[in-house]
Amino acid sequence: MPATSRPTSKDVAHEAGVSQSTVSLVLGGKWSGRISPATAASVREAAERLGYRPNQAARNLRLGTTRTVLLMVPTLTAPFFGPVHTGAVRVAARHGFGVVAYVWPDDAAGPAGSPFAAPREAIDGILASSMEVEALAEFRGTPAVMLDSDPSGPVPTVGFGVAEGMRSIAAHLVGLGHRRIGHVAAAVDQWTFRARAEALAAVTARAGGTLTRAACAIEVGAARDAAARLLAGPDRPTALVCDDDLIAAGAYKAARALGLDVPSDLSVTGFDDVLLATALEPELTTVRLPAEELGARGMEALLELLDGGRPARRVLRGRLIVRGSTAPPPRAEGRVEREAGV
Amino acid sequence: MPATSRPTSKDVAHEAGVSQSTVSLVLGGKWSGRISPATAASVREAAERLGYRPNQAARNLRLGTTRTVLLMVPTLTAPFFGPVHTGAVRVAARHGFGVVAYVWPDDAAGPAGSPFAAPREAIDGILASSMEVEALAEFRGTPAVMLDSDPSGPVPTVGFGVAEGMRSIAAHLVGLGHRRIGHVAAAVDQWTFRARAEALAAVTARAGGTLTRAACAIEVGAARDAAARLLAGPDRPTALVCDDDLIAAGAYKAARALGLDVPSDLSVTGFDDVLLATALEPELTTVRLPAEELGARGMEALLELLDGGRPARRVLRGRLIVRGSTAPPPRAEGRVEREAGV
DNA sequence: CGGGTGAAGTCATACGTAGTACTCGACGCA
DNA sequence: TGCGTCGAGTACTACGTATGACTTCACCCG
Numbered sequence: 001m002p003a004t005s006r007p008t009s010k011d012v013a014h015e016a017g018v019s020q021s022t023v024s025l026v027l028g029g030k031w032s033g034r035i036s037p038a039t040a041a042s043v044r045e046a047a048e049r050l051g052y053r054p055n056q057a058a059r060n061l062r063l064g065t066t067r068t069v070l071l072m073v074p075t076l077t078a079p080f081f082g083p084v085h086t087g088a089v090r091v092a093a094r095h096g097f098g099v100v101a102y103v104w105p106d107d108a109a110g111p112a113g114s115p116f117a118a119p120r121e122a123i124d125g126i127l128a129s130s131m132e133v134e135a136l137a138e139f140r141g142t143p144a145v146m147l148d149s150d151p152s153g154p155v156p157t158v159g160f161g162v163a164e165g166m167r168s169i170a171a172h173l174v175g176l177g178h179r180r181i182g183h184v185a186a187a188v189d190q191w192t193f194r195a196r197a198e199a200l201a202a203v204t205a206r207a208g209g210t211l212t213r214a215a216c217a218i219e220v221g222a223a224r225d226a227a228a229r230l231l232a233g234p235d236r237p238t239a240l241v242c243d244d245d246l247i248a249a250g251a252y253k254a255a256r257a258l259g260l261d262v263p264s265d266l267s268v269t270g271f272d273d274v275l276l277a278t279a280l281e282p283e284l285t286t287v288r289l290p291a292e293e294l295g296a297r298g299m300e301a302l303l304e305l306l307d308g309g310r311p312a313r314r315v316l317r318g319r320l321i322v323r324g325s326t327a328p329p330p331r332a333e334g335r336v337e338r339e340a341g342v
Numbered sequence: 343m344p345a346t347s348r349p350t351s352k353d354v355a356h357e358a359g360v361s362q363s364t365v366s367l368v369l370g371g372k373w374s375g376r377i378s379p380a381t382a383a384s385v386r387e388a389a390e391r392l393g394y395r396p397n398q399a400a401r402n403l404r405l406g407t408t409r410t411v412l413l414m415v416p417t418l419t420a421p422f423f424g425p426v427h428t429g430a431v432r433v434a435a436r437h438g439f440g441v442v443a444y445v446w447p448d449d450a451a452g453p454a455g456s457p458f459a460a461p462r463e464a465i466d467g468i469l470a471s472s473m474e475v476e477a478l479a480e481f482r483g484t485p486a487v488m489l490d491s492d493p494s495g496p497v498p499t500v501g502f503g504v505a506e507g508m509r510s511i512a513a514h515l516v517g518l519g520h521r522r523i524g525h526v527a528a529a530v531d532q533w534t535f536r537a538r539a540e541a542l543a544a545v546t547a548r549a550g551g552t553l554t555r556a557a558c559a560i561e562v563g564a565a566r567d568a569a570a571r572l573l574a575g576p577d578r579p580t581a582l583v584c585d586d587d588l589i590a591a592g593a594y595k596a597a598r599a600l601g602l603d604v605p606s607d608l609s610v611t612g613f614d615d616v617l618l619a620t621a622l623e624p625e626l627t628t629v630r631l632p633a634e635e636l637g638a639r640g641m642e643a644l645l646e647l648l649d650g651g652r653p654a655r656r657v658l659r660g661r662l663i664v665r666g667s668t669a670p671p672p673r674a675e676g677r678v679e680r681e682a683g684v
Numbered sequence: 685c686g687g688g689t690g691a692a693g694t695c696a697t698a699c700g701t702a703g704t705a706c707t708c709g710a711c712g713c714a
Numbered sequence: 715t716g717c718g719t720c721g722a723g724t725a726c727t728a729c730g731t732a733t734g735a736c737t738t739c740a741c742c743c744g
Contacts, residue, residue, distance in 0.1 A: 281595065
């Protein structure tokens with residue numbers, strides 16, 4: 001129970017000497033031609049004087065809306081989703097919406113029955129990041145927008161051009177002369193990773209290269225082991241393409257354990273360009289995904305949807321950021337110049 | 343507007359052939375001795391059949407409560423606060439509370455007037471992480487708990503033993519033989535950093551060592567520059583104590599730029615033990631702060647407060663994690679053994 | 685002078701729930 | 715038989731807002 005009981009519209013009405021209806025009309029902005037400017041001004045002044053704030057619960061009940069959106073993310077511990085949340089909150093707040101973040105629990109296949117029981121009663125819409133559409137099953141009927149997910153599904157999406165991003169990485173490596181490429185893939189069955197894998201395979205094949213692959217959890221230790229497996233094989237890759245910056249950090253460790261220098265012995269690339277990418281040594285060549293903008297655009301799309309509109313699909317482009325972790329392969333026969341853009 | 347209008351308690355009443363009051367009493371659990379078990383069962387069954395969920399807005403209005411808590415964090419982009427959020431959400435959900443995260447905007451001194459306008463109307467309480475008590479000024483009257491903040495203030499706190507953590511780091515370095523210590527400090531005027539600085543100074547002084555200090559934003563580039571300043575001085579420190587793992591990453595960069603090896607030429611320590619700590623090479627000696635538990639305990643305290651209780655102060659202990667970034671100083675005269683605990 | 689018109693407000697109600705005050709009938713006891 | 719009591723359930727209201735239906739009054743025009 002809130003300590004001080006706040007003034008209501010009735011109090012404001014009394015203070016201004018009008019009826020509660022008038023207060024509601026004035027403060028709701030619906031008074032053109034119904035309330036005289038003078039009265040409106042005095043109501044506003046009274047509200048100001050009393051520090052009146054409308055009671056949200058009452059509005060929600062009356063309007064049948066909650067002005068609250070659920071943001072579903074797999075985790076907030078990994079570095080990628082914080083900015084997504086921030087972007088979403090920023091846009092939502094501008095429209096008077098709150099954001100409740102729902103974090104996928106580690107130990108459950110879905111939200112049902114978990115200690116995270118999503119507050120499904122009190123939300124108007126859902127913004128679901130990096131998950132499959134099945135995750136929304138129990139919310140059927142609630143307007144939703146998915147982020148970085150399969151755009152061919154039944155739910156509107158806002159995504160990254162991940163395939164394009166991966167192609168730019170692959171082209172960069174091929175351009176440096178790499179032909180034996182290892183893919184340290186995230187062992188997560190999501191559209192975004194499937195798309196990356198396909199794009200990498202396509203470019204590698206077109207360049208006449210060979211591609212080997214090992215999958216791992218998105219976690220440094222697991223990534224190190226997966227990378228080590230690839231590097232231990234017969235035709236050792238000269239470049240490791242990682243699905244994620246975190247995975248790249250694991251690849252660095254594997255390389256170091258084998259005495260391989262990055263980038264002169266082994267090129268490594270990441271994906272996302274999270275904070276980690278510049279903390280590593282050498283700094284990581286990666287694709288920058290504008291995570292905060294993803295959250296912002298996604299929220300915009302959702303708000304359009306809640307407004308009854310049909311949001312246009314948005315695709316945000318990733319951008320290749322070339323740093324110090326890529327170089328021509330040892331004894332390279334390919335071209336050597338470094339490209340700075342996509 | 344939600345697509346399908348959901349069943350209300352009135353619908354359930356009709357379905358079960360009783361009155362709405364009865365439904366409310368049964369589902370509210372307040373029916374002992376008022377409603378017969380048989381009727382109660384049939385109400386429950388009807389509710390189940392219709393998939394009834396109480397309307398939150400109506401409950402909130404009726405009960406004068408929102409079952410929503412505001413979590414204020416400086417950022418969700420930095421790696422530390424994601425887990426705090428997760429822990430808070432986990433506990434809140436267990437008690438039927440939702441959590442709205444409010445992220446301090448970059449460009450404003452406080453929440454007022456920012457695009458992040460906090461939904462101050464619709465919350466029962468506040469959990470504020472790592473900020474000064476003044477930040478709560480405009481929420482005066484709302485129950486609040488502060489995390490990792492000055493415990494001598496007027497607001498209940500749940501915190502870390504940061505001083506103790508810093509002492510364990512300092513003792514570790516002193517034990518290895520270090521006497522010239524540099525402190526790469528966060529240029530943030532918060533209790534938690536002031537406490538760290540004091541603890542470090544105390545231990546260093548007691549050991550007869552010298553302490554130099556440079557402050558920087560919590561950001562890799564700025565940290566690198568600050569560390570470089572310390573390392574360029576006359577009596578170069580043999581160890582850099584960083585206020586934060588992120589800052590330690592910057593220290594690594596400064597060392598590498600000077601051709602100094604970590605740890606044989608220079609020991610480096612961090613604070614927090616975020617994911618980054620094990621991604622770095624060598625892995626970082628740091629103090630592990632249980633961030634998720636901080637969020638969880640903080641939320642517990644807040645819920646106690648909302649219940650009318652007076653939450654006991656909780657202090658979570660940090661733990662020294664010795665990894666590969668610390669070693670005896672070059673030409674060490676000190677003891678050499680490595681300690682594994684606090 | 686009567687009726688129409690438009691401006692300026694007010695009345696009354698509904699949203700869905702929780703819970704207090706009430707009703708109703710059956711039963712026990714004197 | 716009459717009264718108190720208890721068990722089982724219902725009627726009704728309040729929470730604070732938004733808004734469609736209504737009132738009131740001044741003014742204008744024929």
